[in-house]
Amino acid sequence: MSMLTPQGLKGKQMRITGTSYPRLGPPPRRGRRVFAVIGSVLALALIALGGVQLVNIFTGKAKHGSAQACASAHPAAGTSGKPLAAPAPGASGSPSAGASASAGASSSAGSAAASPSALGSPLPAVTAVPSPQAVTVNVLNSTDKSGLAARTADELKQRGFTVGKVGNAPSALQKKVPGSAEVVGGQSGAAAAALLGAQVAGSATMDDGRTDGSVDFVIGDGFNALLDTNAAAAALAQATKPAPSPSAAPGSC
Structure with a gap:
């Protein structure tokens, strides 16, 4: 008998028999198993x-x-949706009574005889322009400053433009051009009007429905002088610069 055996007990009574042993660690928690499965x-x-x-x-x-x-978000044209409504008659592009009254004047002056509000929509933007020698321009003065049309015509001639009629604007346009100038022409003269409009700051190009390629340079009350050649070239490059087409974002229509 060992010295560690209590008195009255034999060694066989303290012997561990069988295949099961007492668990020494803490019992497993059921919650941990559930979280592991999830x-x-x-x-x-x-x-x-x-x-x-x-x-x-x-x-x-x-x-x-x-x-x-x-x-599905952008159906093809003509398949669905309402058609665009045509502009109401007389809303734009129709000459006023004052224009018809001054139509008996010369052909170049009579084409610009309509009031600014009756000249229709502005001429479309262009990306190419002709040479100044191919542009025939009529210089008309709508202000009370004498000799302004002649001086402006001489400057345009020095820049290569072909000058046609030079004189006062029709009575329907007198003191009716508040800006620097209005370049008046038709669809055939849209490129010529863009070239001429770049010669002065703050000008507007208007469509009066004429069929030839001539343009009228109507001097307004805000006119001071033509731009210098470098500034005119920069203005022309900006006016004829194609508008960039927006690129669609990835995943968007």
């Missing part, structure tokens, strides 16, 4: 979702779906 399920779901998205990207299904969405 975390595993979520991880598998995220992996499956990522795999599906990768398959759609490489097979082009996502692109096809966005194209269909854009097609």
